[in-house]
Amino acid sequence: MELKALIFDVDGTLAETERDGHRVAFNRAFAEAGLPWHWDVDLYRELLLIGGGKERVLGYARAADPVFASAPDIDERIRALHAEKTRHYLALLAEGAIPLRPGVATLMRAAHAAGLRLAIATTTTPENITALLPPDLMTLVECVGAGDVVPAKKPAPDVYEYVLRTMDLPATACLAFEDSRIGLDAANGAGIAAVITPTDDTRHLDFGPALARLPSLEGVGVDQLHRWHAQAYLHCAR
């Protein structure tokens, strides 16, 4: 099976959106709702082990604010809080606060020009992606698996399986790009090999099963993609 598609994670991989984007937006939403919660950088690093914003808020509330977590309308309260968080996040992006990581745009353009299909597999909310990616890159993306399109978020493989189904591709025709261990496990769980570009929030994690680990995608060209692909599935029965 030859390489046919690249599947990109969003947060952390396309841009370093977590610490100065999502985290700040969550804190703004908490303050606005009158909640005495504040997620500092160290706490947020731990909370990133929970994929998905709504799931992250619920996981935190269960540990730190059991009264809030046991409210009968907890799901609705989290949905409302999260909608406000998304509004704050989009406002931060609109200020131009968060650039793409080095090499991302170049690689997406080169891969597309070489005939590779591009997709996204993320736990984040769909409107966050169109706000982050410039329109000329967004049009190159054929399939977006995002947010609640699947009920189980990363590290579950579901969002990657959704992308494979939608694009009618086997895992062995794809490479994934991730920044986190939950993302790596999600891709691998769907049978897709992943290249990892960690961030300051994930570089301490064990990326043993990764196909490669790099500081960024800068300098990665199409030839390298084909070398990785050959290496990935040579030893893989799937």
Ligand code: XBP
């Ligand atoms: C990372 C996440 C997301 C964001 C917040 O997603 O876990 O939850 O932190 O996004 P990715 P929402 O798979 O792109 O790394 O609040 O919109 O869920």
Ligand code: MG
């Ligand atoms: Mg990520």
